[in-house]
Amino acid sequence: MNKDTLRQTMRAKRNALTPSQQAFASEQVATHLAQSSDYQQATHIAFYLACDGELDLTPALKQALADNKACYLPVIAPNRQLRFRRYNEGCSLVTNRYGIAEPSADNPEIQPNRLDLVLAPLVGFDSNFNRLGMGGGFYDSTFRRAPQPLGKRDRRAAVLFGVGHSVQKVAQLEREAWDVTLDGVLTETGLDLR
Template sequence: MTPAQRRRAAEQAARRLARTSLFRRARHLALYLSHGSELDTGPLLRCCHAAGKAVYVPRVLDGQRLRFERLVEDMPMQRNRYGIREPALRGARRGAARMDLVLLPLSAFDTQGHRLGAGGGYYDRAFAARRSGGPRLVGYAYALQQAAALPAEPWDVRLDAVVTEKSLHVFRN
């Protein structure tokens, strides 16, 4: 995709998600700060701030766990060992189970709600004990990242939905 196509896709995906009841009802929202070829979350972050959402971003701890820290505008940022931006200072945090909506990065997704991540298992560990009524897990991706089927392991956490620039896919889990 060209840079212009990528920017347009990010704007379209943000608008599409902002129109959903998942987004409108969410008060505490976690999202990733895009890195590399991931769908840019910048337009979505602007929607969140405009809608008064409390936004949290992941911080990698001890090479195994994620902690979600509150992101405020103009907060100083740094790059972690993977080159991903995260808050430079430790901030207010919220437990993964107490989020309303979580936007997850992915490399691919399928029609059953399986996602292929970067391979670290951070999100799978963070949401392994998720119960009904817990946060809604939504992949945020380009439409071209959809695959017919992906391999899944018993510990893989399935998505509730995926938002792309072209559609909203809702899965029955």
């Protein structure tokens, strides 16, 4: 199955979940996230605002704000890159070209490599921590590992967790050279770490 067909299949699966299943999954993910050491040690965390059946992170985002975490949301930038702007309840949001709300330009911005933890939406994922997104390559372009000098760790500054519903797991995803591997996958069933 090609990636476009797989995206359609996975989007249909997550959109078929009932509102009560979606709400339950959101609460479970918030609980699993709050229990993770990566979350507990993080100061700067990137979330996303759900659309098209994506797992809603609102409970997790509210918990992070209550825990005095600095929370950020992605903003579409040129060259298939993401920027991240600070989010607080009541901050001004604008709608981007994809119809997704993002913080307006008057909200402070952080460089992606300054984030401690990034929560990225999933269309699909596999047990090898490969991520299938919507196809724009924004997270891959933004968090691609730069070549490291010999002896340096090969990782980006931020820990990257994919977030989705367990029904979005597939046997195996075809990996492209530019695809970024996840550090963990967070679903209603728990957090799996690489």
